[in-house]
Amino acid sequence: MARIGVFVCHCGENISATVDVARVASEAAKIPGVVHSVDYKYMCSDPGQQLVKAAIQEKGLTGVVVAACSPRMHEPTFRRACAEAGLNPFLCEMANIREHCSWVHEKGEATTHKAIDIVRTLVAKVKKNRALQPIKVPVTKTALVLGGGIAGIQAALDIANAGHKVILVEKEPSIGGHMSQLSETFPTLDCSQCILTPRMVEVAQHPNITLHSYSELEGLDGFIGNFKARIRRKARSLDEKLCTGCGLCTQKCPLRRIPSEFDAGLGLRPAIYVPFPQAVPNKPVIDREHCTYYRTGKCRLCEKVCPTQAIRFDQPDEIVEADVGAVVVATGFDIKHADFFPEYGYGKYKDVIDGLQFERLASASGPTLGEIRRPSDGKVPETVAFIACAGSRDPAKGIEYCSKICCMYTAKHAMLYRHKVHHGRPVVFYMDIRAGGKMYEEFVRRAMEEDGVQYVRGRVSRIYERGGKLVVKGADTLLGARPVELEADLVVLATAGVAQPGAEDLAQRLHVSYDAHRFYAEAHPKLRPVETNTAGIFLAGACQAPKDIPESVAQASGAAAKVGALFSQSELVREPLIAVVDRQAPPVYSSCSGCFLCQGACPYQAIKREEIRGRDGQLIKTVAKVNPGLCQGCGTCVALCRSKSIDIQGYSHEQVYSEVLALLNRGERDG
Amino acid sequence: MKTGFYPGCSMKGSAREYSESLLAVARELGRELPEVPDWNCCGATAAHNLDRDLALALPARILAAAERQGMAEVLVPCAACYSRLSVTRHELLEDEELRRRISALVAADYRGSARVLNIIEWLEAVPDLEARVRAPFARKVACYYGCLLVRPAGIVKFDRPEDPQSLDRLMRRLGAEPIDWAFKTECCGAGFSVSRTDLVAELSGRILEDAVSRGAEAVIVACPMCHLNLDMRRPNIEKRAGRKFRIPVIYVTQAVGLAMGLKTKALGLQRHKVSPSALLAPASVQPAAGATSASGDSPAGAGSPAGERRP
Amino acid sequence: MSSDKHAHPARKDLAARVLDRTGVDVARCYQCGKCSAGCPLASEMDFPPSQVMHLLQLAGMGPEYADMALRSHTVWLCLTCEICFCRCPMELDIPAVMDALRHESLRQKKVNPRARSILAFHRAFLDSVRYTGRLFEMGQVVDYKLRSGHFLQDLLQAPWMFLVGKLHLLPERVRDRRALKRIFAGTRQAGEERP
Known part of the structure; x- marks a missing residue:
């Protein structure tokens, strides 16, 4: 026989101002099964909790209803109190008479009646509650970091330095990402390579980090603490153990006219290549698409010159499987290129370049060894137009957001140009200057005041070529929107930062959500910025939104801290409010008919097939089974199940029906 | 499929050679082009500058008349008329209430069934154009689209609005070499020809300047207004620019006619302010692939046997 | 593109009337100036297109702004070449706004001499x-x-x-x-x- 205790809270005046709480308590006492009913000013206070604990012990309660605030607020408080008094915490329910009643209604009879009704439904429910045990899942203390740019490097090092194993996967032949392509970095103008390469080397040498470069994630299964990753190690076409990185093969390769990805198409590379001299790992890779041997079956020069016989033309891709407990996604971003802009020539003008290309021109390791020379004829440009917001803040082009980094790097580009070409004239066309950040505004001021960069406020309408010059048609909106026509030798577009080409595909493999622009979605824009909605998968860097280096690094360290917190426990405890499939004694075994409609509907891939076998091993039937580690208790499968064979623990059909019935039957008594 | 023809006012007057050359080409192609019966002026710039309903009603009456004749499409060679008719069709199909109101004004239930076709669409649909080229138009040409063939892109849905290519492709099929230039879609001054000739001289001058500086031998147009400004306003242009431009401006249909070996008179080439006689002299560039070479003499008289042509 | 924020039937300012007639919400213009940069006659105009849009944005501040727009030489110089609309990042149909302003300018007898x-x-x-x-x-x-x-x-x-x-x-x-x-x-x- 149920023995239910009801505890009605005044919440100061929050509830008692509009609800007659004493009435609620006295009415609750009349509900069959209620053996104890009191009201108190602050039930969540220590004395209030004491009331609950004492009643459990003295009256031998089998269930508790606290009529107070939202369960989001204090359900954990009262469940803990119940547990301390020896009652299973899942036998405690909250009747929300604050948010659902006192706060939203005027004082009056009807309001008190509604509060009584709410209590009545919860009493009906708690009578059907069963004692539940929390779910415990083990944690594999290895993290998978996807992407070896600065965000991935930072996350990997932080996690590894905390003493955990890390698997770092990078799709390019070397780690380093976009940061390795940059010349100098704002707002301090320190050399990008100089601050990055030590980190890259640290990654390579760290005993806790396993690096898979030239590799991609094939698939990810499992759940927080217990993921299984499949990683495709693309064939480098050489034996990495034998290769010493001497570079002879890359020097002898006769094919030298392939546009270099690292130099953003401005430089050339051979078919067997290391992306850049400081690459990690410093081992070449054969570009099978261009290599003469793969195209014609002839050449093999690299194989002949290799002193260690490391070349393996027939090397297959390799699939590596790994158990990991957490994933940090740090796959970075891409930029739009000049061909995205019809009004700027669809990319047909060689001297209209994007920001990354300018970085390579300005970089000492770039195709011009750091001299600013324009791509068409190698001349030093006398006038350079920098165009901010190229594609960003442009709904007509499908990109309404601000790419955030362009104002700063444009100021930097103009500055670097001026430092390298003293007589040069840099002109920046901009709409607004967004320089929020430590020393950022000061940096932009420096460009204008010390380096004499001209700023013209107005968006450029068009660029065309005339007699070896690029005619830039802008306007000065600070001078009556007067048209400005500038003859430039080089135009640098600060093109929009966009998601990686494969972002959508990877998101689907990871089961993480993404926004309309294919940037990965954080769980909460303010309070959970490094987590995804999938437990155990975290975000770092520009795969979430365009970010500069300091922000990417900060977010990476944040993600690493989250991973560290997860790995600080050997087991994860979760609420057992999950779906279960009916199981019963032979000869029925389970009412599940095995239609598996639930399996396709489950958004968390939590439903698997289970074969029920007799003692002789004969298959009796195949039924659905819920993986308690993955199930989030959303109830989609319950709604879909035709034979009502799935139920949510704590929110069973029986419990919900009795709540509804309590409301329906109330009429008979209350008239 | 029945294709109607809406000449518009200028093709009956100041641009009559556009009409003459179009009809000569159509005759040669064996295409009939029945005029939309009892057509009226589309209202041009004046109507939409002064009154929105008038700007919609005048074209709506034309389109409704074409519909009544069962015309599935209406060829509108004048780019300005093409724009007015396209915009009207678009707006009336978008807004049912407006469609009803304008229908009442023109006393016809306008449905929007007749598609509006520009001259390039009509010409590029000729499948065997290359085969009909008897005297390849082997010239460096500046294809001038002007404003209204390609804009507003969301309404005319023809070619790309920046650096369009359709006319260039068409001219290539005639054996011409279109230049890559910067003023394909810059405005010539349009309807200001009479009221603000000074502005037209300035804007049109820039267009000619660019075409000439890149070595074009002719400007190819598809709009009477553009032609008027670039050809008839040449004295004004030259006075303002302080230099002479000898480059002739011809209609695309005249270029097609010349390539097909039609008589210059039939194409109305004598009606230009700037004589196109230079275009009748021996060709300067090798004919592009796709067109066979002819003797290179006067295109009007030239002709190679049909059997030698390859598609 | 309709918006009900100008829905004051009693006293609609010029921007609201333009919205009614053209569907163009001038509040969307963020004054980038690309229209003025590409306009073939911007240098002849008293107010290049982006400034006409700004005058409309300010129409609620007082009658003098709407007046400046309606009395401008710009609305009559506009050639309807459509290049501004073609390149506007906010896809604002400025030529349609110019048409509406011309009509209003005539009605109010404010045509620029x-x-x-x-x-x-x-x-x-x-x-x-x-x-x-x-x-x-x-x-x-x-x-x-x-x-x-x-x-x-x-x-x-x-x-x-x-x-x-x-x-x-x-x-x-x-x-x-x-x-x-x-x-x-x-x-x-x-x-x-x-x-």
Whole structure:
């Protein structure tokens, strides 16, 4: 026989101002099964909790209803109190008479009646509650970091330095990402390579980090603490153990006219290549698409010159499987290129370049060894137009957001140009200057005041070529929107930062959500910025939104801290409010008919097939089974199940029906 | 499929050679082009500058008349008329209430069934154009689209609005070499020809300047207004620019006619302010692939046997 | 693109009326200036297109802003070449706004005096269409000269045009004159009265 205790809270005046709480308590006492009913000013206070604990012990309660605030607020408080008094915490329910009643209604009879009704439904429910045990899942203390740019490097090092194993996967032949392509970095103008390469080397040498470069994630299964990753190690076409990185093969390769990805198409590379001299790992890779041997079956020069016989033309891709407990996604971003802009020539003008290309021109390791020379004829440009917001803040082009980094790097580009070409004239066309950040505004001021960069406020309408010059048609909106026509030798577009080409595909493999622009979605824009909605998968860097280096690094360290917190426990405890499939004694075994409609509907891939076998091993039937580690208790499968064979623990059909019935039957008594 | 023809006012007057050359080409192609019966002026710039309903009603009456004749499409060679008719069709199909109101004004239930076709669409649909080229138009040409063939892109849905290519492709099929230039879609001054000739001289001058500086031998147009400004306003242009431009401006249909070996008179080439006689002299560039070479003499008289042509 | 934030039926400012007539919400303009940068006649205008948009944005601040827009030379200089609309990052149909402003400017009799010849030409054009259904170029030019006072301008072109067969002395006419009459009667043109 149920023995239910009801505890009605005044919440100061929050509830008692509009609800007659004493009435609620006295009415609750009349509900069959209620053996104890009191009201108190602050039930969540220590004395209030004491009331609950004492009643459990003295009256031998089998269930508790606290009529107070939202369960989001204090359900954990009262469940803990119940547990301390020896009652299973899942036998405690909250009747929300604050948010659902006192706060939203005027004082009056009807309001008190509604509060009584709410209590009545919860009493009906708690009578059907069963004692539940929390779910415990083990944690594999290895993290998978996807992407070896600065965000991935930072996350990997932080996690590894905390003493955990890390698997770092990078799709390019070397780690380093976009940061390795940059010349100098704002707002301090320190050399990008100089601050990055030590980190890259640290990654390579760290005993806790396993690096898979030239590799991609094939698939990810499992759940927080217990993921299984499949990683495709693309064939480098050489034996990495034998290769010493001497570079002879890359020097002898006769094919030298392939546009270099690292130099953003401005430089050339051979078919067997290391992306850049400081690459990690410093081992070449054969570009099978261009290599003469793969195209014609002839050449093999690299194989002949290799002193260690490391070349393996027939090397297959390799699939590596790994158990990991957490994933940090740090796959970075891409930029739009000049061909995205019809009004700027669809990319047909060689001297209209994007920001990354300018970085390579300005970089000492770039195709011009750091001299600013324009791509068409190698001349030093006398006038350079920098165009901010190229594609960003442009709904007509499908990109309404601000790419955030362009104002700063444009100021930097103009500055670097001026430092390298003293007589040069840099002109920046901009709409607004967004320089929020430590020393950022000061940096932009420096460009204008010390380096004499001209700023013209107005968006450029068009660029065309005339007699070896690029005619830039802008306007000065600070001078009556007067048209400005500038003859430039080089135009640098600060093109929009966009998601990686494969972002959508990877998101689907990871089961993480993404926004309309294919940037990965954080769980909460303010309070959970490094987590995804999938437990155990975290975000770092520009795969979430365009970010500069300091922000990417900060977010990476944040993600690493989250991973560290997860790995600080050997087991994860979760609420057992999950779906279960009916199981019963032979000869029925389970009412599940095995239609598996639930399996396709489950958004968390939590439903698997289970074969029920007799003692002789004969298959009796195949039924659905819920993986308690993955199930989030959303109830989609319950709604879909035709034979009502799935139920949510704590929110069973029986419990919900009795709540509804309590409301329906109330009429008979209350008239 | 029945294709109607809406000449518009200028093709009956100041641009009559556009009409003459179009009809000569159509005759040669064996295409009939029945005029939309009892057509009226589309209202041009004046109507939409002064009154929105008038700007919609005048074209709506034309389109409704074409519909009544069962015309599935209406060829509108004048780019300005093409724009007015396209915009009207678009707006009336978008807004049912407006469609009803304008229908009442023109006393016809306008449905929007007749598609509006520009001259390039009509010409590029000729499948065997290359085969009909008897005297390849082997010239460096500046294809001038002007404003209204390609804009507003969301309404005319023809070619790309920046650096369009359709006319260039068409001219290539005639054996011409279109230049890559910067003023394909810059405005010539349009309807200001009479009221603000000074502005037209300035804007049109820039267009000619660019075409000439890149070595074009002719400007190819598809709009009477553009032609008027670039050809008839040449004295004004030259006075303002302080230099002479000898480059002739011809209609695309005249270029097609010349390539097909039609008589210059039939194409109305004598009606230009700037004589196109230079275009009748021996060709300067090798004919592009796709067109066979002819003797290179006067295109009007030239002709190679049909059997030698390859598609 | 409709928005109900200007939904004050009693006193709608010019921006609200433009929104009603064109569907263009001028609040969306963020003053990048790309329209002015590409406009072929921006340098001739008193207010380049982006500034006209800004005047409309300020229309709620006081009547003088709307007045500046309606009295501007710009609205009459606009050639409707559509390049601003084509390149506007916010996809604002500025040529449609210019049309609406012209109509309003006529209605409120605020036409900029410098636009006299342009307006005279438009009116002469429509007169010709009103009476014959088609443009009678000869008649229009004569009409325009009377309206604008530019009697000598272009006089030298006429003999040449006549000579090459481009100028007709008699107009072509639409047969169904009543249909035309109905259209012109049904559209209350603000431009009918002489300036």
